[in-house]
Amino acid sequence: MENPMDDWFRNQLEDVPETVPFSTESLWKDIQTAQKTKPLPYYRWVATACVAVLVLGGLGWLLTQPDPVAATPELAQRSTPRTTAPAKPAMPTPKQVLLVPVPSTPVESRLATVTKKPAPQVTVPRDSAVDVLSVTPTEIIAVETPVLPLPSSVATRPVKRFRVLHANDVQAQQDAQPRLYRSEGFVRLGPPAADSAPVHTPHLSTHSQP
């Protein structure tokens, strides 16, 4: 239902001057800036969601897969059981850990030791090298181990081994050893020692012969 008052107001408003109380140019710049910073289109959101689903699905698949070692009985038997380490006594945390070379014998000499003492035949599995090394020396003496064919470079070269020592243990070892002093710092007084005297070789001497 038309109202004369509404009509009158509507007609009056059509003639209102279109003045703007602020700079239209600054507003236009704001509009252009807002147009440049568009939100991401929907297909980008879809692509992002697909990637996220793939990543999560892959992770889930990996986590639900059975352990390959546990699934294979042979591998499960070979693998060492994971045991909890025994509780260590309370020790101060070492400040420094040194790797000390341990003098070792050549591999060949360790593996093949021939003895005079007859002993019962003990068969040692070839793949259990740890067992061979961990038995006592007397037991090793009794064993007649066939010499493994090793490359000459490996057989002759001494294996350099290291063990982890506490810094205090290293210091204790050094203190226990006799101190060796360099001879360069000493001057010998008097005649030279008998063992250090020059050896007289008559057949080489040209001046002793008349």
Place this chain on the structure above:
Amino acid sequence: MELLEALRKQNPFAQKRVYDQYVGRMFRVCRRYVRNDEEARDLLMTGFVKFFQRIQTIEWREEQALEPYLRKLMVNECLQHLRRQKISYVAVDELSEHQQPFQPPDDHWSSEEVYRLILELPDGYRTVFNLYAIEGYTHREIAEQLQISENTSKSQLHKARQLLQEKLRKRGYDYGKSHG
């Protein structure tokens, strides 16, 4: 048609031309719904940005369709803004209160004065009066837009008209002189 095609292709020169043509008129539209010029400016900016984005997806036949579309878009922006502000539309029960029949006043009234009268109305009255009397919405549409009942819309319009008549009378409007 060239302008519409250029707008569809996001041509900045075409956009600037449309902006220059309608910025003043659309500012007046926005200003009738909000309380100050700053709010109107913000709504104007949002409205134009949306207009330039949406115009690509609309099949325009003629340039004359631009202004009604832009106007409706601006009004919707204003209504969203008002919804965010949660303006209270209090239903008025005493609708039976007598309202004098309105007779158009003399021509000495400037359009700027009439415009100012509308701006002086309270938020609820002003919004419903603008939507019903100026934009041509029905009470059902207003109720949906503002999430109020139709009766509330009617009562707000009634009170807005009463208040406008009172303001006119205070500023010298006399029924007897108008149609003596």
